[in-house]
Amino acid sequence: xxxxxxxxxxxxxxxxxxxxxxxxxxxxxxxxxxxxxxxxxxxxxxxxxxxxxxxxxxxxxxxxxxxxxxxxxxxxxxxxxxxxxxxxxxxxxxxxxxxxxxxxxxxxxxxxxxxxxxxxxxxxxxxxxxxxxxxxxxxxxxxxxxxxxxxxxxxxxxxxxxxxxxxxxxxxxxxxxxxxxxxxxxxxxxxxxxxxxxxxxxxxxxxxxxxxxxxxxxxxxxxxxxxxxxxxxxxxxxxxxxxxxxxxxxxxxxxxxxxxxxxxxxxxxxxxxxxxxxxxx
Amino acid sequence: xxxxxxxxxxxxxxxxxxxxxxxxxxxxxxxxxxxxxxxxxxxxxxxxxxxxxxxxxxxxxxxxxxxxxxxxxxxxxxxxxxxxxxxxxxxxxxxxxxxxxxxxxxxxxxxxxxxxxxxxxxxxxxxxxxxxxxxxxxxxxxxxxxxxxxxxxxxxxxxxxxxxxxxxxxxxxxxxxxxxxxxxxxxxxxxxxxxxxxxxxxxxxxxxxxxxxxxxxxxxxxxxxxxxxxxxxxxxxxxxxxx
Amino acid sequence: xxxxxxxxxxxxxxxxxxxxxxxxxxxxxxxxxxxxxxxxxxxxxxxxxxxxxxxxxxxxxxxxxxxxxxxxxxxxxxxxxxxxxxxxxxxxxxxxxxxxxxxxxxxxxxxxxxxxxxxxxxxxxxxxxxxxxxxxxxxxxxxxxxxxxxxxxxxxxxxxxxxxxxxxxxxxxxxxxxxxxxxxxxxxxxxxxxxxxxxxxxxxxxxxxxxxxxxxxxxxxxxxxxxxxxxxxxxxxxxxxxxxxxxxxx
Numbered sequence: 001x002x003x004x005x006x007x008x009x010x011x012x013x014x015x016x017x018x019x020x021x022x023x024x025x026x027x028x029x030x031x032x033x034x035x036x037x038x039x040x041x042x043x044x045x046x047x048x049x050x051x052x053x054x055x056x057x058x059x060x061x062x063x064x065x066x067x068x069x070x071x072x073x074x075x076x077x078x079x080x081x082x083x084x085x086x087x088x089x090x091x092x093x094x095x096x097x098x099x100x101x102x103x104x105x106x107x108x109x110x111x112x113x114x115x116x117x118x119x120x121x122x123x124x125x126x127x128x129x130x131x132x133x134x135x136x137x138x139x140x141x142x143x144x145x146x147x148x149x150x151x152x153x154x155x156x157x158x159x160x161x162x163x164x165x166x167x168x169x170x171x172x173x174x175x176x177x178x179x180x181x182x183x184x185x186x187x188x189x190x191x192x193x194x195x196x197x198x199x200x201x202x203x204x205x206x207x208x209x210x211x212x213x214x215x216x217x218x219x220x221x222x223x224x225x226x227x228x229x230x231x232x233x234x235x236x237x238x239x240x241x242x243x244x245x246x247x248x249x250x251x252x253x254x255x256x257x258x259x260x261x262x263x264x265x266x267x268x269x270x271x272x273x274x275x276x277x278x279x280x281x
Numbered sequence: 282x283x284x285x286x287x288x289x290x291x292x293x294x295x296x297x298x299x300x301x302x303x304x305x306x307x308x309x310x311x312x313x314x315x316x317x318x319x320x321x322x323x324x325x326x327x328x329x330x331x332x333x334x335x336x337x338x339x340x341x342x343x344x345x346x347x348x349x350x351x352x353x354x355x356x357x358x359x360x361x362x363x364x365x366x367x368x369x370x371x372x373x374x375x376x377x378x379x380x381x382x383x384x385x386x387x388x389x390x391x392x393x394x395x396x397x398x399x400x401x402x403x404x405x406x407x408x409x410x411x412x413x414x415x416x417x418x419x420x421x422x423x424x425x426x427x428x429x430x431x432x433x434x435x436x437x438x439x440x441x442x443x444x445x446x447x448x449x450x451x452x453x454x455x456x457x458x459x460x461x462x463x464x465x466x467x468x469x470x471x472x473x474x475x476x477x478x479x480x481x482x483x484x485x486x487x488x489x490x491x492x493x494x495x496x497x498x499x500x501x502x503x504x505x506x507x508x509x510x511x512x513x514x515x516x517x518x519x520x521x522x523x524x
Numbered sequence: 525x526x527x528x529x530x531x532x533x534x535x536x537x538x539x540x541x542x543x544x545x546x547x548x549x550x551x552x553x554x555x556x557x558x559x560x561x562x563x564x565x566x567x568x569x570x571x572x573x574x575x576x577x578x579x580x581x582x583x584x585x586x587x588x589x590x591x592x593x594x595x596x597x598x599x600x601x602x603x604x605x606x607x608x609x610x611x612x613x614x615x616x617x618x619x620x621x622x623x624x625x626x627x628x629x630x631x632x633x634x635x636x637x638x639x640x641x642x643x644x645x646x647x648x649x650x651x652x653x654x655x656x657x658x659x660x661x662x663x664x665x666x667x668x669x670x671x672x673x674x675x676x677x678x679x680x681x682x683x684x685x686x687x688x689x690x691x692x693x694x695x696x697x698x699x700x701x702x703x704x705x706x707x708x709x710x711x712x713x714x715x716x717x718x719x720x721x722x723x724x725x726x727x728x729x730x731x732x733x734x735x736x737x738x739x740x741x742x743x744x745x746x747x748x749x750x751x752x753x754x755x756x757x758x759x760x761x762x763x764x765x766x767x768x769x770x771x772x773x774x
Contacts, residue, residue: 077430097431103431105427109422109427111447112523122432126438167428174432
């Protein structure tokens with residue numbers, strides 16, 4: 001019933017727009033189960049998720065609900081135990097990430113033995129893109145992410161936030177149409193997170209990509225997203241999808257509006273019970 | 282600065298002890314001075330260099346074999362969790378065995394001469410190189426593999442452009458130990474199973490009680506070994522500092 | 525998973541042994557090169573039962589034990605002393621790091637000339653080979669005593685001896701255990717090697733003697749004994765070390 005609520009909202013938004021928003025990624029009945037000694041762990045699902053092209057969608061949920069697990073399935077890093085994913089009208093196969101998907105991880109995935117510029121150009125060089133084009137695209141990506149002055153620096157010399165920017169730049173430079181972010185700012189302090197959030201919005205606007213952000217931070221999801229999916233405790237299912245209605249040209253200033261307070265209250269209302277369940281209280 | 286002076290003081294103290302032992306039993310040990318003179322004499326002697334070349338040749342061959350085999354084995358085994366769990370204790374056990382006990386087998390297979398020495402040297406260093414490489418590969422942060430997957434790298438690409446550079450600090454640590462052990466293996470082989478080489482020179486000097494030659498060659502070998510180690514140590518620490 | 529790996533490992537080792545056994549029986553491997561493993565095992569059993577190796581075993585065990593005791597106690601003592609004097613440590617650092625780079629056994633003739641033949645140079649070689657591993661491990665362990673623990677000791681007004689015994693040593697214990705493992709392993713290797721190269725008693729010497737007299741079977745039997753003892757000893761030491769590290773969550 002609550003699921004229907006979310007989709008009804010989405011459907012009504014769709015009816016309101018001139019043309020039906022194009023479906024970019026669709027997950028149907030996605031589940032993940034793991035064998036554990038003496039039985040089976042039902043870690044995720046069944047999850048129903050529909051992403052529209054160009055939107056900024058966040059997923060929030062209590063710890064252990066399987067958010068990261070879901071992203072692995074969406075990116076083709078892992079096979080679901082049930083259900084499937086369709087990206088740009090093609091089914092996603094495990095072990096073969098579709099072209100056009102990029103992912104930023106929670107842990108620092110910058111390569112310490114390469115300079116920032118070499119890090120960012122890494123994926124392009126593996127794809128065989130000619131050197132001059134690599135150089136141009138890298139320079140542009142560094143500019144967008146504010147790393148222009150650090151092209152020849154090494155990750156060990158940078159802060160955690162800057163290293164994540166390197167990872168984001170490395171993802172951006174391959175021009176992904178869908179960007180998956182798995183709690184990318186989890187290891188950063190609150191102020192850095194806010195700034196990185198704003199930068200992410202800017203990148204989103206400039207690239208026109210679809211963004212799926214997994215986060216545990218309510219305010220982050222509320223501030224950045226067009227729509228927010230609330231996940232239940234394990235096994236995680238999407239309980240509710242809340243639309244924020246923010247304009248495309250938004251920044252952290254939306255936190256001052258009354259609607260922000262309403263949204264976070266609504267999110268916490270759904271999330272609190274699930275979080276307590278996850279904590280075993 | 283003070284540290285440098287302290288180290289020089291330590292070296293001087295060691296030289297003094299050496300001199301002292303020489304005074305106590307003059308026929309047992311050549312003095313530092315006599316040793317130094319002998320070193321210069323040997324370096325200028327045409328009889329010395331063929332032996333040095335023999336040892337050098339055996340060392341390079343043995344190192345090449347041990348490094349290529351050790352790296353290959355380490356990368357392959359390290360890439361599989363099961364293979365690592367199975368093989369790591371086996372390799373570690375063989376590493377802890379006194380290799381001299383395997384010398385007779387090697388001599389029986391290769392006979393006396395260069396191949397046996399190369400086999401000794403390679404036998405000594407293969408295991409630490411393989412073990413350190415396995416360790417380096419296993420310590421790879423899982424997020425690197427996931428990033429490689431998302432970037433759609435092939436297995437070969439992942440191995441060459443991510444696993445190998447990431448494991449390099451550990452690999453170099455293994456190489457450092459491997460270089461020392463290769464030299465040791467080659468020298469021991471020469472000491473008792475060869476008619477050529479610096480190890481052989483030492484043993485013949487002992488036989489005719491030529492303490493000067495014995496100490497001169499020993500000192501030169503020690504110096505070369507330490508020099509190689511210092512170079513690799515520098516490489517080791519700069520790699521570890523970088524990440 | 526560890527169970528499966530262990531079973532697989534035993535299967536591989538036994539499989540390799542079986543292959544060698546078959547190769548020897550079938551005449552693919554000449555008996556002069558390598559007798560069948562079963563024959564080697566039988567020969568070893570015979571030697572042990574008849575007491576022919578008793579003297580050698582006693583000599584070698586004594587040498588290893590003595591060398592190990594010197595290496596471990598000396599290593600810990602020196603490690604503590606060096607750690608207590610930072611200036612000394614800084615000065616010694618490159619020498620310690622380069623110690624094992626030197627091909628140790630080229631010094632063996634020097635030891636023979638100094639101490640004469642007999643057990644003294646062997647024990648000396650063994651101890652000197654193992655002691656630095658113990659010193660390095662001790663320094664490592666002492667480095668890693670968390671400052672918070674030392675501050676707690678000061679809060680409780682513990683004197684230097686009490687701090688050392690009740691806080692520093694227990695805290696460094698797992699790393700010390702690693703050092704003991706390495707020291708004993710190195711002593712073992714160095715003693716056998718020294719006996720092999722230039723001695724007149726002990727198991728290492730017996731191998732060389734048998735080899736030089738073409739007593740291939742006897743030689744391999746002793747090699748088997750050393751392999752078995754070495755692998756078992758290393759296994760036990762490693763298990764103790766892992767248990768100590770695991771209990772600490774390291």
